[in-house]
Amino acid sequence: MTGIDRSPTRPGSVVAAVAALIGLVASGAFSWPALGIATAGVALLGVGLTLVRHDAVTVGGGLLFVAVLVAGLQNAPLVALLFGAVASVVAWDSAGTAIDLGAQLGRAAPTLRLELAHTAGTVLVGAIAAGVGWAIYQLSLGARPLTAPVLLLVAVLAITGALAVRSER
Amino acid sequence: MNWGRTLAAVGLLAFVIGLGALVAPGAFALGIDRYAVIVLGLLALGQTLRVVQARRNGPRRRAETATPELPPSVASPGDDINTVLGTFDRTRHRASERTWTQLRDVAIAALGRYDGLSDAAAREQVDRGTWTDDPVAAAFLEEDADRAPIGRRLRRRLTGASPYSEGIEHTVAAIAAVAGVPVEERETRRFGGLGGLRQSLSGRDAGVDRATAVDDPDPRVRLTEHWHGIGAVALAAIGTGVLAEQAAVLLVGVVGIAYAAYARSATPPEPTLTIERTVEPADPDPGETVAVSLTVTNDGDRLLPDVRLVDGIPRALSVVDGTPRLGTALRPGASATVTYAIEAQRGRHEFGPAQVVVRNLVGTAEREVGLAAETETPVTCVPALAPVGEPLTLRSQPTQYTGQVDTTSGGEGVEFFATREYRSGDPMARIDWNRHARTGDLATLEFREERAATVVLVIDRDETAAVGPEPRGETAIQRSVDGASRAFTTLLADGNRVGIAALGATDCWLPPGAGDAHQAKAQELLATHPALAPGERPDTVLPFGWLAQLRSQLPGDAQVVLFSPLCSGAVAQVARQLDAYGHLVTVVSPDPTTGDTAPSQLASVLRRFRVADLRAAGIPVVDWPWDDELPVALARSTRRWSR
Numbered sequence: 068m069t070g071i072d073r074s075p076t077r078p079g080s081v082v083a084a085v086a087a088l089i090g091l092v093a094s095g096a097f098s099w100p101a102l103g104i105a106t107a108g109v110a111l112l113g114v115g116l117t118l119v120r121h122d123a124v125t126v127g128g129g130l131l132f133v134a135v136l137v138a139g140l141q142n143a144p145l146v147a148l149l150f151g152a153v154a155s156v157v158a159w160d161s162a163g164t165a166i167d168l169g170a171q172l173g174r175a176a177p178t179l180r181l182e183l184a185h186t187a188g189t190v191l192v193g194a195i196a197a198g199v200g201w202a203i204y205q206l207s208l209g210a211r212p213l214t215a216p217v218l219l220l221v222a223v224l225a226i227t228g229a230l231a232v233r234s235e236r
Numbered sequence: 237m238n239w240g241r242t243l244a245a246v247g248l249l250a251f252v253i254g255l256g257a258l259v260a261p262g263a264f265a266l267g268i269d270r271y272a273v274i275v276l277g278l279l280a281l282g283q284t285l286r287v288v289q290a291r292r293n294g295p296r297r298r299a300e301t302a303t304p305e306l307p308p309s310v311a312s313p314g315d316d317i318n319t320v321l322g323t324f325d326r327t328r329h330r331a332s333e334r335t336w337t338q339l340r341d342v343a344i345a346a347l348g349r350y351d352g353l354s355d356a357a358a359r360e361q362v363d364r365g366t367w368t369d370d371p372v373a374a375a376f377l378e379e380d381a382d383r384a385p386i387g388r389r390l391r392r393r394l395t396g397a398s399p400y401s402e403g404i405e406h407t408v409a410a411i412a413a414v415a416g417v418p419v420e421e422r423e424t425r426r427f428g429g430l431g432g433l434r435q436s437l438s439g440r441d442a443g444v445d446r447a448t449a450v451d452d453p454d455p456r457v458r459l460t461e462h463w464h465g466i467g468a469v470a471l472a473a474i475g476t477g478v479l480a481e482q483a484a485v486l487l488v489g490v491v492g493i494a495y496a497a498y499a500r501s502a503t504p505p506e507p508t509l510t511i512e513r514t515v516e517p518a519d520p521d522p523g524e525t526v527a528v529s530l531t532v533t534n535d536g537d538r539l540l541p542d543v544r545l546v547d548g549i550p551r552a553l554s555v556v557d558g559t560p561r562l563g564t565a566l567r568p569g570a571s572a573t574v575t576y577a578i579e580a581q582r583g584r585h586e587f588g589p590a591q592v593v594v595r596n597l598v599g600t601a602e603r604e605v606g607l608a609a610e611t612e613t614p615v616t617c618v619p620a621l622a623p624v625g626e627p628l629t630l631r632s633q634p635t636q637y638t639g640q641v642d643t644t645s646g647g648e649g650v651e652f653f654a655t656r657e658y659r660s661g662d663p664m665a666r667i668d669w670n671r672h673a674r675t676g677d678l679a680t681l682e683f684r685e686e687r688a689a690t691v692v693l694v695i696d697r698d699e700t701a702a703v704g705p706e707p708r709g710e711t712a713i714q715r716s717v718d719g720a721s722r723a724f725t726t727l728l729a730d731g732n733r734v735g736i737a738a739l740g741a742t743d744c745w746l747p748p749g750a751g752d753a754h755q756a757k758a759q760e761l762l763a764t765h766p767a768l769a770p771g772e773r774p775d776t777v778l779p780f781g782w783l784a785q786l787r788s789q790l791p792g793d794a795q796v797v798l799f800s801p802l803c804s805g806a807v808a809q810v811a812r813q814l815d816a817y818g819h820l821v822t823v824v825s826p827d828p829t830t831g832d833t834a835p836s837q838l839a840s841v842l843r844r845f846r847v848a849d850l851r852a853a854g855i856p857v858v859d860w861p862w863d864d865e866l867p868v869a870l871a872r873s874t875r876r877w878s879r
Contacts (some may be wrong), residue, residue, distance in 0.1 A: 070561070071305060108598065121296055125465075129288070132469055136476050139485035148484055152491045163462055164599060168563055171301045171544055171593065177574065178563030184541045188498075188597040196494030200487040225247030 071173040075116050078182040079165025083124075087112050087131060093151035094134040097143035105134035108155070116162055124166065128159025145204050152217035153193030160189050244500070250495070256312045263810075273478055281474030288538050291465030297458050299593045299604045301546045305555040308771045309327055310704040310711050313803050313829045313839040317404060317463045321841045324805065339407055342366065346414045346841060349848065373410035376403035399457040401765055408834040408841075415841045417829050457783045462599045463499030470496055508536025509543065509566075513587060513609045520580035525556060530590070531573045532567035540709035541565045542595035548588030548606075550615065552771025579618040582717070582753050583771075584764040589614060618763040621725040621755065626867035628726050629874055630689050630795055631820040631856065636786045655679045688746045690791050691727050693720045696800030696807050699776045703803060705830045705862055715826035716799035719866050721762045723797060723824070728755060735794070739807065740775075740782045741767035745789060779810050788819060795820045801828050802857075803839060808846040815855050824858040824866075 068232035087109045095102030108130030115123030164185055168178050289743040313320075322340040340362060347358035347367055362369040365374035412418075427702040470492025477486025512531045520526050530547050534540050547560035558576030566572060589606035596602075655668055658678035695716045706712045720736065727734045728750060736758055737746035744767040746758055762768065792794070796819045800807045825847065829840035847857050860869040 070404070071303065076563075086584050122292070125291065129468075135488060136473060136485055139482055139488060140476070140480050142482075143484070145484040145487060148488050149491060152469070152473070152488045156466070156495055157490070159463075160599075167296075167460075168544070170562040171298060172546070172563050173559065175559040176561035176563055180564040180565045180572075181542055181544070184565035184597065185599060188541070192494055192498045193491060196491045199494070200490035202485050203490065204483065225243045225250060225673070 069112065072175060074119055074143050074174050075162070075165035075169040075175075076172070076174055076178050076182065078179050079161045079168060079186075080116050081115060082182065082186050083112060083116065083158045083162035083165060086154045086161060087127070090131045090135070090151045090154035090158060093147045094131075094143065094153060097147060098138045098141040101134040101138035101141070101143075102128050104137060108134060112158060112162055119166055119169070120216035121163060124159060124162040128155055128162070131155035131158060145201060149200055150195035153190070156203055157186065157189050157195060161186055255326070277478035280471045280478065284471040284475060285466050287471065291468070294461055295462045296461050296464070299458065299544075299591075299602060301544075301561075301591055301593075302361055303312055304546065304549040304551075304588075305560060307554040307708045308551055308773075309703065310709055311706055312705065312707070312833070312836055313700075313703040313843075317408075317835040317838060320835050320842065324842050324845075328527055333567045336377070337402070339404070339411075342838070342841065343407070343414070343878045344412050345379055345526075346411050349845065350414050350416060365464070368410035368413070370406050370410045372403060372406035376407045383686060388725045397707065399703070405834045408838045411829065412837040412841055415844055417837055417840045417844065421561075426829050433806035438517055444680055456605065457504055457603050458603065459502055459596070459601050460599060463495070466492065466499050467496045468492075480510040498598055499600055501596060501598055502601045503595055504596055504601040505538065505540055506536065506541070507543075507592055507605050507607070508534060508538070509592060509594075509607060510535055511545075511590055511607050511609050512611075513547075515613045515615055516668060518613065519616050520619070522581050522617055524580045524617075525577045526553075526580050526615055527575065527577050528560070529573060529575045530560070530562075531571050532562065532564075532566070532590075532592075533571035534568055539565070539566045539567055541597040542599065543572075544593040544595070545607075546591040547574070547576075548590050548608075548773070549578060550585030550587055551771070552581060552583060553585055553615070569858045578615075580615060581770060582619050582714075582763050585615045585617070587799050616764065618759060619721070622722055623726040623729060624722045624867055624870065625726075626870045627874070628723055628730075628857075630691065630727075630732075630797075631822060656682060688733060689727075690733045690735075690750060690794040692786075692790060692794050692796050692797045693723055693843075694737045694739060694786075694796055694800075695720050695768060696739045696798065697741065697774050698779070698800075698804055698807055699774050700807070701801050702774055703801065703828045707830055711770070712803070712826045712828040713768070713774070715828075715860070715862075716801070716824075718857035719761055719769050719824055719826065719860070720797075720799050721759075722866060723799075724758055724762070725755075728758075734758070736761060737786055737789075738765070738767045739810070740779055742785055743780060744768065745786075747789070748791060748794060779806055781812055783813060787814075789818060792818070795822070797821075798823045799826070800824075801826050802843050802846045803828070805846065808850060811850060811855055812853055815853065822856050822858070824860060826860045826870075827862055 089104070091105040091109050095105050108127045111123050111127030111130060113127075115121065115125075115127055132152060132155040135148055135155060138151065139148045161182070164182065168182070172178060286514050318335060321342070323337060324331035324342060343362055344355065344358040347353045348355055351358075353361065358768060359369070361397060362377050363372075365378045367377075368374050440580040470489045473492055474486055477483070477489060498594040510533050512533070514529045516527045516529075517524070518526075526547075527680060528547070530545075532543065534543075543562075543564050543566055545562045545564075549555065549560055556579045558574075560574065560576045562574040564572040564573060587609065589608040591604070592607045593602050593604045655671070656679065658667060658680050662680045666681050668681050671677060671679050695713070697713050697716075700714070701712045704715075724736065726732050731750075733748040733750050734754075736744075738744035744761070744765050746754075749757075755776055767773075767774075796811075796814050798811050798814075798821060799806075800811075800823060802808055802823070802825045810821055811821050818830050825843075827843070829843055830836050847859060850857050856873070858869055860866060
């Protein structure tokens, strides 16, 4: 016996692949540039999982999300955008978790329950957020007040600022 | 003052008002200029870049897990050339020239021993560089070693080969050639295929080598930074949405905000876990498979969504089937079981604590603990004592017990020794009737007396003996213990009184004795004494204090059989001192050296020196090649001695 296989775990890799493909379809169906960027993102995710590279996984997930924004700029429907955004985050999260789990426990260890619980949490949060986003859109359909985006922007800045303070501590 | 909380509160407030403005435009008309929006959108995108940059530079952290599946790694006899040279010559040379001076001395010694040169002649050959055909080696040991030809120096600069290490390699190979040590092609351990690509790209070590879990890991709690930079998702969406005036894109930012908030929770759960372990069988034979079943139970009243566990397998044992690792989620009261199989070997093996890492559901924080089972489940493997299967030749020496050692006095026995004049009272059966028929004289046959010896088997368990040719194979100590156990059985069956001692361990001592009870004691000691435990890294032994104690314990006429790989000059010295004090010494030496690296070749050469010195001092040495069985090595040595 020479060592244990510490490559990413199977369930996490499968979830990541499925989520990445959902993201690809959601954004790629509405825009050619988005399709190109999302394809590159999926490929990078695959490379990251194969070669056990967190940075490739992160760039891949990021490209998937950029593809969503590009599709949004080309007037893709909000539902597709929300699906794409959640899918790209889930793909990135699952792939990263699979890499960490693989490094800690190896590919042979039974990890299905753990990964299902983790993915369920991430998907649930995404689903609720997407629901809220969709509801806001329905409520304010057509209107585009300047105040709202600005305040949302301030909100996000403050919240990420709060996150930065926490992680520096 | 908690900035984080304040910022989060401001953010939430702004978010709520922003939502209000969406729902009821006009209610919150702040009259913000379009240019201000553009500036803020650019700011958001700028902030996105900063977050992404921080993510790139930010560390991702996780608990490194041990690899208890594997047998412990075994040092090669030549891991470090300076250590090897230090066993040859302990003189304190100047640090800058130590290796060079010592290598010179080894070369001169080798020339003296194997080419029959006098010391002065050998020194001159080394000084003039004529001792070897290898120009690099010759130049390396010359007095003015630094004056390499300009061409070679230039080539070294270009190829990047360090002239120093190149010189050492060539020199050692040349010395090995003089000493007749076979030099093997260097074996390069490379990873092939995908694994190799992974290795070269990530450059990270695959796990912690053999470090088993500890009861109190440091740090216990760790932020994993798994979600670090998720805020960029929200910022990018909102910045793009604002600049492009696309409400749909803007609202994608809600997803980002939700995840950023989700990732804010950073408290790892309490590991309210207990583990229980069963082993079957608990007293296996060597090589037998032991089934281990580990059950982990959540005794707390909260869900543990992320439990990662690596069992603490006894150091010396390795997993042959299944995996001792588990990742699971446990509801309150729930338990999970993992089963695997380990292969037993000699010794009493305790399980260590299992390494447990619990994370919160979102995966931002983890807590690491070492978790011991409440009831110990040791695996005790006591190998049956097996004889060598080949006569073990002890050195000639008389004692009063009958046994197998040939003596130089005639008497009762089976082998003809001499005849002497008949004395009245000699038994009729021993009268040489042939001679009486021929000459009429009465003579008595004498047979060689075979007598029992008192033998103490000494096992070398110095740090220098904890070496072996394979990185995860047996050590020379384990070989020595196996050899000693077989020699013990054979010698005891031959009627000798046999005892056991371990080099440097005063508490590991079995006085010479005989009988079944004694045999059982020896079996127990060889199998389970901590000084001989496999898998432990022994300390460096300073043998001379121990030697004094051993001498006070040794019966005056006791022979000593020393089991040692002879990787240390001090141990060879022990053998000679014991011999000088009147205990007849035989050395059985498993050979752990290989010829694949320069330090190992050197270790091999130096070991040959020691064997030759011991033999020259009249101490028989059984050289036991690693790939041979002990009886084969013994038979070869017996032939050598009887020649």
